[in-house]
Amino acid sequence: MGYLSTICVLGCINIIAVLGMAVLTGYTGLFSIGHAGFMAVGAYMSAALFLQWHVPFLLAVPIGGLIAGASSFIIGYPAFRGRGKLRGDYFAIATLGFSEAVRLLFNTTYPVFGGAYGLNGIPAFTTLPVAIGVTLLALLGAHNLMTSQHGKVCIAVGQDEVAAQMMGVNLLRTKMSALFISAVYAGIAGGLFGFYMTYLSPNNFGIGKSSDLLAAVVFGGMQSLVGPLVTAFLLVAMPEVLRFLTDWRLVIYGVLFVVVMIYRPQGLFGYREMKFDWFWHLVARFRNRKQISANEDES
Amino acid sequence: MTFFLQQLISGISIGAIYSLLAVGYALVYSVYNFTNWAFDAFMVTGAFAAFYAISLFFMPFWMAMVFSILVTSGLALTTEVVAYRPLRARQAPRLFMMISAMGASMAVVNIANLAFGGAFRKFPQVAEGSIRWGGVSIGRMDLFAAMFSFVVLALLWYFLERTKLGLGVRASALDMVTAGIMGINNNRIAVIIFGISGVLSAVAGVFYGVKYAVYPYLGMVTIKAMIGSIIGGIGSLAGAVIGSLLLGVIETLISCYVSSVYRDLISFTILVVVLLFFPSGLMGTKTVDKL
Numbered sequence: 001m002g003y004l005s006t007i008c009v010l011g012c013i014n015i016i017a018v019l020g021m022a023v024l025t026g027y028t029g030l031f032s033i034g035h036a037g038f039m040a041v042g043a044y045m046s047a048a049l050f051l052q053w054h055v056p057f058l059l060a061v062p063i064g065g066l067i068a069g070a071s072s073f074i075i076g077y078p079a080f081r082g083r084g085k086l087r088g089d090y091f092a093i094a095t096l097g098f099s100e101a102v103r104l105l106f107n108t109t110y111p112v113f114g115g116a117y118g119l120n121g122i123p124a125f126t127t128l129p130v131a132i133g134v135t136l137l138a139l140l141g142a143h144n145l146m147t148s149q150h151g152k153v154c155i156a157v158g159q160d161e162v163a164a165q166m167m168g169v170n171l172l173r174t175k176m177s178a179l180f181i182s183a184v185y186a187g188i189a190g191g192l193f194g195f196y197m198t199y200l201s202p203n204n205f206g207i208g209k210s211s212d213l214l215a216a217v218v219f220g221g222m223q224s225l226v227g228p229l230v231t232a233f234l235l236v237a238m239p240e241v242l243r244f245l246t247d248w249r250l251v252i253y254g255v256l257f258v259v260v261m262i263y264r265p266q267g268l269f270g271y272r273e274m275k276f277d278w279f280w281h282l283v284a285r286f287r288n289r290k291q292i293s294a295n296e297d298e299s
Numbered sequence: 300m301t302f303f304l305q306q307l308i309s310g311i312s313i314g315a316i317y318s319l320l321a322v323g324y325a326l327v328y329s330v331y332n333f334t335n336w337a338f339d340a341f342m343v344t345g346a347f348a349a350f351y352a353i354s355l356f357f358m359p360f361w362m363a364m365v366f367s368i369l370v371t372s373g374l375a376l377t378t379e380v381v382a383y384r385p386l387r388a389r390q391a392p393r394l395f396m397m398i399s400a401m402g403a404s405m406a407v408v409n410i411a412n413l414a415f416g417g418a419f420r421k422f423p424q425v426a427e428g429s430i431r432w433g434g435v436s437i438g439r440m441d442l443f444a445a446m447f448s449f450v451v452l453a454l455l456w457y458f459l460e461r462t463k464l465g466l467g468v469r470a471s472a473l474d475m476v477t478a479g480i481m482g483i484n485n486n487r488i489a490v491i492i493f494g495i496s497g498v499l500s501a502v503a504g505v506f507y508g509v510k511y512a513v514y515p516y517l518g519m520v521t522i523k524a525m526i527g528s529i530i531g532g533i534g535s536l537a538g539a540v541i542g543s544l545l546l547g548v549i550e551t552l553i554s555c556y557v558s559s560v561y562r563d564l565i566s567f568t569i570l571v572v573v574l575l576f577f578p579s580g581l582m583g584t585k586t587v588d589k590l
Contacts, residue, residue: 089397094575251406261398
């Protein structure tokens with residue numbers, strides 16, 4: 001049971017972080033290969049808030065997420081401001097640089113954050129119900145966000161920036177808020193991760209973590225929420241099931257990156273979105289059948 | 300003063316290796332407008348090919364270098380054909396090319412890790428000792444590596460600026476579609492460019508392996524070359540060389556005057572600051588989306 005719940009908790013944490021990536025990449029079309037950096041900020045900040053200033057757990061994690069979100073302004077504002085809009089791929093490299101800089105900063109800051117020794121003594125507050133609860137909240141939030149006016153604006157920016165701008169969309173504000181929200185998600189995921197592992201090391205948030213998150217978004221489809229969601233969980237669960245392939249995990253990821261880009265760039269789920277129509281169809285059909293049988297009974 | 304000169308020289312010697320790779324990044328970027336993340340895979344392959352050529356087959360150094368260049372160019376061309384050409388054929392977004400490149404690099408590096416093991420191997424020394432010159436000592440191998448790198452870069456410059464094929468490459472860099480209409484075979488240009496990338500990364504891999512050690516993740520250093528090419532200006536070959544030398548010198552000076560702990564932190568901070576505030580770098584032009 002402990003083993004299964006570990007997989008579930010880590011899967012949930014991964015889902016939250018990937019949801020953040022999907023909000024950014026899938027809708028705004030901005031691409032980040034440095035979300036591990038925001039996770040690190042969230043994880044370290046919420047742990048430090050708890051350990052140093054005794055902020056309660058349920059408050060420390062959201063505050064850590066908000067701090068991660070605020071840290072996104074450091075790259076968001078200069079990258080999106082004014083005339084000098086950074087090209088998509090160079091924005092991605094900037095996020096990579098940011099996340100490595102953040103990791104190395106935590107790695108060299110010994111007071112409060114423990115530097116290269118890591119930060120330990122964090123209590124294990126992230127239980128399975130907490131993780132599932134936060135994941136559901138995150139899912140609800142992302143779904144509502146994407147069906148809201150803001151979501152539509154984000155999609156417009158992702159489709160055609162110039163056209164969106166001509167329609168009166170404030171590009172700077174839209175992009176920065178999308179980056180902020182996705183960083184908050186990553187930060188909260190990081191906070192939960194810290195309170196689950198009870199130990200934080202800067203090496204948890206290296207380039208490998210970022211490419212895991214990226215893999216979930218790429219495989220799941222860069223234009224949907226449900227795709228990354230499923231792949232995020234699968235990417236945590238699959239290595240456990242296929243233990244004998246552990247060594248080959250990264251090789252398989254790499255080959256899949258190439259194959260997916262060439263044969264199915266829209267990802268596993270393509271443009272299909274989180275809809276529960278099939279469920280209502282099923283209910284309707286069930287009702288109809290009942291009614292039909294009731295009619296037959298009457299006659 | 301001699302201490303400073305000494306640091307300056309070791310900075311330039313590491314910067315020379317960065318500049319080989321940075322020129323590769325700039326060359327691929329100038330024609331295809333995407334960052335070839337697979338350079339680390341090429342570099343690792345080059346280093347391992349030369350290492351095994353010397354330690355298993357007892358080849359002399361020059362022969363190992365040639366062998367490594369052949370193997371690495373082969374890998375670079377395979378990557379081009381398998382991972383990039385199908386995407387280019389249907390004019391996929393640049394981002395897809397980048398992800399595909401990351402995939403290729405992940406696959407090759409981790410195959411190397413599984414096949415050869417993660418151990419650090421010492422490269423058989425080819426040139427020992429150092430030259431002392433007015434209180435400054437230069438390792439013979441460092442000197443040779445720097446010289447060789449600059450010769451390779453000079454040859455590349457000659458090829459691009461003074462030969463007909465080089466003219467074709469430059470025409471493609473200017474505008475690939477128009478160049479194609481004018482009768483330049485774009486696939487042949489791709490073969491030339493990735494062949495050159497293979498040569499550059501093989502030389503860089505071998506010299507980096509000689510300077511430090513040979514191990515599967517030695518390709519991580521290519522990110523420094525990328526930083527160098529971004530400092531110099533994305534897509535500019537001369538800028539890439541200058542940016543890499545600058546980065547090498549800055550890194551060495553920071554390691555010795557501040558602390559080696561902060562070396563990578565400063566490098567990545569430079570990357571972010573340059574990208575965000577001076578995106579065209581020292582000599583680049585087109586990094587900003589224009590209408």
